[in-house]
Amino acid sequence: MHSTNLATAPLHQANYTPKTFDLSKITLREFNQALHNVKDAAGESNWEVLNPKGSHAVAVGAEHAISIDVQGSVGYYCGGMNQNSTITVHGSAGPGVGENMMSGAIIVKGDASQYAGATGRGGLLVIEGNASSRCGISMKGINIVVRGNIGHMSAFMAQSGNLVVLGDAGDALGDSIYEARLFVRGSVKSLGADCIKKEMRPEHIAILKDLLDRAGITDVKPEEFSRYGSARTLYNFNIDNADAY
Amino acid sequence: MCGIVGLFLKDKSLEPQLGALLSEMLVTMTDRGPDSAGIAIYGGGTKGHAKVTIQSANPDADFKGLDAELGKKIGAKVSSTVKSTHAVLDVPTEKVAEARAALSELRPNVRVMGAGEAIEIYKEVGLPVEVVKRFDVTKMSGSHGIGHTRMATESAVTTLGAHPFSTGPDQCLVHNGSLSNHNNLRRELIRDGMRFETENDTEVAAAYLSSKIAHGQNLGEALESSLNDLDGFFTFVVGTKNGFGVVRDPISCKPAVMAETDQYVAFGSEYRALANLPGIEDAKVWEPEPSTVYFWEH
Numbered sequence: 001m002h003s004t005n006l007a008t009a010p011l012h013q014a015n016y017t018p019k020t021f022d023l024s025k026i027t028l029r030e031f032n033q034a035l036h037n038v039k040d041a042a043g044e045s046n047w048e049v050l051n052p053k054g055s056h057a058v059a060v061g062a063e064h065a066i067s068i069d070v071q072g073s074v075g076y077y078c079g080g081m082n083q084n085s086t087i088t089v090h091g092s093a094g095p096g097v098g099e100n101m102m103s104g105a106i107i108v109k110g111d112a113s114q115y116a117g118a119t120g121r122g123g124l125l126v127i128e129g130n131a132s133s134r135c136g137i138s139m140k141g142i143n144i145v146v147r148g149n150i151g152h153m154s155a156f157m158a159q160s161g162n163l164v165v166l167g168d169a170g171d172a173l174g175d176s177i178y179e180a181r182l183f184v185r186g187s188v189k190s191l192g193a194d195c196i197k198k199e200m201r202p203e204h205i206a207i208l209k210d211l212l213d214r215a216g217i218t219d220v221k222p223e224e225f226s227r228y229g230s231a232r233t234l235y236n237f238n239i240d241n242a243d244a245y
Numbered sequence: 246m247c248g249i250v251g252l253f254l255k256d257k258s259l260e261p262q263l264g265a266l267l268s269e270m271l272v273t274m275t276d277r278g279p280d281s282a283g284i285a286i287y288g289g290g291t292k293g294h295a296k297v298t299i300q301s302a303n304p305d306a307d308f309k310g311l312d313a314e315l316g317k318k319i320g321a322k323v324s325s326t327v328k329s330t331h332a333v334l335d336v337p338t339e340k341v342a343e344a345r346a347a348l349s350e351l352r353p354n355v356r357v358m359g360a361g362e363a364i365e366i367y368k369e370v371g372l373p374v375e376v377v378k379r380f381d382v383t384k385m386s387g388s389h390g391i392g393h394t395r396m397a398t399e400s401a402v403t404t405l406g407a408h409p410f411s412t413g414p415d416q417c418l419v420h421n422g423s424l425s426n427h428n429n430l431r432r433e434l435i436r437d438g439m440r441f442e443t444e445n446d447t448e449v450a451a452a453y454l455s456s457k458i459a460h461g462q463n464l465g466e467a468l469e470s471s472l473n474d475l476d477g478f479f480t481f482v483v484g485t486k487n488g489f490g491v492v493r494d495p496i497s498c499k500p501a502v503m504a505e506t507d508q509y510v511a512f513g514s515e516y517r518a519l520a521n522l523p524g525i526e527d528a529k530v531w532e533p534e535p536s537t538v539y540f541w542e543h
Contacts, residue, residue, distance in 0.1 A: 053517060055517070110530075114532075133497055
């Protein structure tokens with residue numbers, strides 16, 4: 001995890017927000033508004049959300065280094081646009097978890113639905129179960145670590161950042177990929193257009209080791225992974241392909 | 246969008262609650278589609294008796310005395326239960342075709358929603374909460390059921406355009422998505438003897454499966470065939486007299502979540518629909534894989 005997310009602020013009583021938000025008693029909007037009202041993270045270190053029951057947009061738009069524990073499963077776009085906060089979902093996440101996150105960390109204890117971490121620009125997204133299709137689609141700098149498998153069309157048009165998968169990848173991995181790095185420990189059902197297997201050099205082992213450490217994964221070795229990335233053949237127009245257009 | 250729910254009970258003790266459970270699931274999905282809502286429930290039924298669910302825009306005039314008139318015309322005992330704009334006619338199973346023909350003469354404005362020994366179908370324009378209340382769905386018992394709340398894309402917002410679609414005995418289908426080759430497929434199915442009530446793409450999918458089943462495939466095989474022949478986006482949930490199936494297209498951008506316990510198998514477009522089911526905390530919850538047929542049977 002990013003060191004910024006592990007910083008602990010001194011805890012002092014904040015009388016304008018409770019630490020526990022029970023979504024069976026307050027509206028989602030009240031909770032998210034309380035999150036957006038935070039001016040800095042001092043005194044706001046630990047929040048808890050109860051009874052999410054698949055709600056959409058839980059803890060979207062956090063800006064400060066708060067640790068938010070969501071007790072249950074969430075629906076669409078949990079933690080979208082996250083900055084600095086650490087969100088732990090003690091359940092599964094619906095489509096678009098961590099969409100366009102900027103920094104901070106999101107940990108999903110269960111599975112994640114389609115397009116987890118889509119367009120993410122920074123931060124760390126850890127999925128301890130499986131991720132569905134289009135994981136990391138159009139990722140732009142985010143680091144994603146999936147303990148289980150990922151579905152088809154993952155890392156489609158991925159631009160930068162790292163996608164680490166301890167299990168298997170589905171069809172068309174990394175289709176039309178730019179400069180993101182994909183590390184897969186298991187099998188890859190098929191590679192997408194312009195995505196190829198690449199050599200694991202010492203610098204890649206180092207990057208992977210750091211990511212696994214930050215995701216709290218200690219039971220696998222970086223050497224067990226294969227690296228995939230762009231063959232860079234789609235970067236420039238090839239006159240021989242003119243007939244295809 | 247559109248919202249789909251389905252519930253297939255394994256534990257008979259839950260059967261009296263089927264309507265209530267399914268209604269709550271469907272109402273939770275309201276914001277996925279506010280145009281119309283419908284529900285198909287499988288239950289009750291007596292061997293040799295079929296339930297023909299009919300609908301009318303003028304229920305008072307159309308349903309009055311219909312059971313006696315229909316009974317006389319087909320030479321069998323017919324009874325009816327009226328629920329708002331719908332009525333369920335009890336007719337001998339072997340007389341269903343005759344009854345449908347007689348109905349179109351006796352009451353040309355009445356539409357048949359579905360027929361079979363177990364199925365009842367209720368669907369109308371409006372929000373799920375209104376539709377559920379109108380037909381008293383929460384009090385219904387049964388072994389399995391599916392529901393749909395619609396955001397219309399491919400055809401008009403009408404009662405007949407609402408889901409579920411039933412195109413064969415005790416068969417029904419709900420759909421989230423849109424098909425792109427439905428016009429062509431409809432023409433082929435018409436040549437094959439299928440009849441259509443609407444311009445709707447989902448009706449084509451339902452008729453496609455009914456046609457495959459009529460040609461000897463079981464539901465699982467028919468769903469496998471649909472993956473080759475249907476082009477477009479779809480998450481389907483289908484019901485038969487004893488079965489419940491799910492299939493998603495290869496791209497699978499339309500959402501789907503399933504849950505299974507010792508008591509039931511449940512389907513929802515989103516987890517929200519499943520969140521209040523009994524024992525959901527300990528259920529196996531998963532996202533159905535693309536191009537994979539899931540099927541349960543009693």
